[in-house]
Amino acid sequence: MSFLYFLINGISLGSIYAIIALGYTMVYGISKMLNFAHGDVIMVGAYICFFSLTRFNLPPLVAVAAAMLVCMVLGMTIEKLAYKPLRQATSLAVLITAIGVSYLLQNLALLLFSPNVKVFPSIVGNGKISMGDIVVSHVTIVTIIVCIVIMVGMTLFTGRTKIGKAMRACSEDKAAAQLMGINVDATISVTFIIGSGLAAIAGVLLCSTYPTLVPTTGSMPGIKAFTAAVFGGIGSIPGAFLGGLLLGIIEIFAKAYISTQISDAIVFAVLIIVLLVKPTGLLGKKTREKV
C-alpha cells in the first residue's frame, strides 16, 4: 500500500466528484440555484445503466448512452416543471423546491426499484493492470481518462461554441444576454440537460468503483461534490475540476493515513479552513460589492 496507490485512487474518486461538481457549478452559474436534486439524478443514471446491463443485456456503451439520455430528459423535465415557474422567486424558495424534487426522485426510486441493494457490474470489467509494484483496476484508469476528456470538452464547449458562449453570457448577466438576442430560457434548459447527462456518467463511474446501488446512493456523493464545487469556487469550471480532485485526494489520504471513520470530518474541516482563507473558493471570482 504505497503513497502512489492512494494518490491514484484519490485522483479517481476526485474525478467522479469533479464530474458531478461540474454539473452543480454550471447550473449554479447560470441560475444561481443550488440544485439539490443533482445527486439523485446520479442515482437515476446508475439505475438505468444497471437495468440496461443486467435486464436487457445491452453492451456497456449503449447502456451508458441510455442512462445519459434518460437523465437528460429527466433534467429537462425537472427544470421545466419545478424550477422554471420559480425564475422570479427567492433563491430560498427554489432551494426548497429542489429539496422536494430530491425527495421525490428518491422515493420514486424506492417504489420502482425497491430498497434492496443492487450489486452494480463494472462497465469495464474487473480487470487490473500492474504498474511496477502497484496494481490499479481498469475502472480507476477509465474514470480518470473520462474526467479529463469531459473537462477538456467542456472547456472547449463553453469557450468556442455558440451555445457555450451563450451560457457564459447568461451566467454573467441575463438581462443583457437577452438584449443581445440570446434565448435565455433555452440556454438554461441546455445547461440542465448537459449537467444531467454528466450526472449520468458520474453515476455509472461511481457505481463501477463502489458497486452498491440503493435509492440514496447519490445523496452523499452529491453533497461532497457540491462542497467540491464550492471548494474550487462555485460557478467556475476549472474550479470544479480542481475542487473535485483535491476533495477526492484528501478523502482517500484521510482514510489511508488517519482514520476511515472520521475521513468525512477531515474533508469538511479542510473545506472550512480553505474557505476561511479564501472566502470565495480556490478559483472563485471576487465580486466587488457596489454601494
Next chain:
Amino acid sequence: MGKTIRNSRTRTVNFITYALVIIAYIILQSMVSSGNIKSVLKGMLVPICAYIVMAVSLNLTVGVLGELSLGHAGFMSVGAFTGVTAAMAMFYGIPGVAPWLRLLVGMVTGAVFAAVAGLLIGIPVLRLRGDYLAIVTLAFGEIIKSLINNLYVGFDSKGFHLSMLEDKTNLLEGGKLIIGGPMGIGGIKKISNLTAGFILVMITLIVVFHIMNSRSGRAIMAIRDNRIAAESVGINVTKYKLTVFTISAALAGAAGALFAMNYSTIVANKFDFNTSILVLVFVVLGGLSNMLGSVIAAAALTILPEALRQFSEYRMLVYAIVLILVMLATNNPALRALIDKLKPGRKNEEKEG
C-alpha cells in the same frame, strides 16, 4: 403613524402566537391526563415541541438575520448528546434526584454546549456570505455527526472519561459507558414530557419576540436588508451576527436535549443533513421571520407523514409532491396578487413604508 400601526400589528401577531401555543397545550395536556389520546399522537408531542423550537430558532438565523444555515441539526445533536450525558451522569452520580431536575440540567447543559458550538461556527460567518456560508454550516453539521459517531464517553466515581475512535475509557468498577460511538446513547430514561416541551416553546418564543422587537432586533433586520447601509450607520455587524448564531444554537441545543430524552436510545445519524433540511422546510413554508408560521408549519409537517400513513409506502412521495406544489403555488405571481388584494391592510402599509 406607520410605526404605531406596525407595532400594534406585531403585538397582535405575538399575542396570537402565545395564545395558540397555550390553548394547544391546555387541550393536549387535558387529553393526555384523561388518557383520551391516540398513542401515536402522544409519542409525537415532545418531538413536535422540539421541532417547533428548532424551526423558530432557525427562523431567527434565516429569516431575521437573513443567513442561510444548513447545519441546524448539528446544534441539536450537540445539545442532545451533552444534555443526555449530563442527565445520565447526574442519575448515576447523585441518587434520588427528581426527574424534572435532571431534565432541566440536561436541557441547560445542552443549550450551553450548543451555544459554544454556535459561537465557534459564528466566527467564519463573519468572512463568508450567502451560499459559501451555507456550505460551511452544512460542513459543520457533517463534522459534528462524524465526531459524535466516534466519541466514547464514560462516567465513573472519578468523573468523566473521553476517548475518540475506539473505546479507551477504561472505566472503574461500577462505571457506565454513556456515549458508545456509533451505538450512540442507550438506556436513556424517558423523562421529557409535554409540559417541559411547552415551557421550552414559550421561552423560545419570548426570547425570539423580545429580540425582534428590541433595538438589537431592528439592528439585525437592518443588517439583513442592507449590510453596507447598516454598517455605515454604525451597527456592529460582527456583534449582532455572533449574538444571533449563539442564541439560535443555544435554543436548538435545548430542543435537542428535550428531543433525546423522549427516546430510550439516540444515535448521531438521527441529526444529519436531512434533519437540518427538514427544519429549513418548516421555516420556509411557515414564512421567513414569521414565527407563528414556523410554529404551525413545524407542528403540521411533523404530523403530516403520520397522517399520510394510509398511503403507506407512498407517503413520502406524497409529502415530496405536496412540498413542491406548495412552493410552486405560493410563488405563483397570479396567486400572490390575489392574496395581496384580499389583504387591504398590507397595501396601506406598503404605501406608508
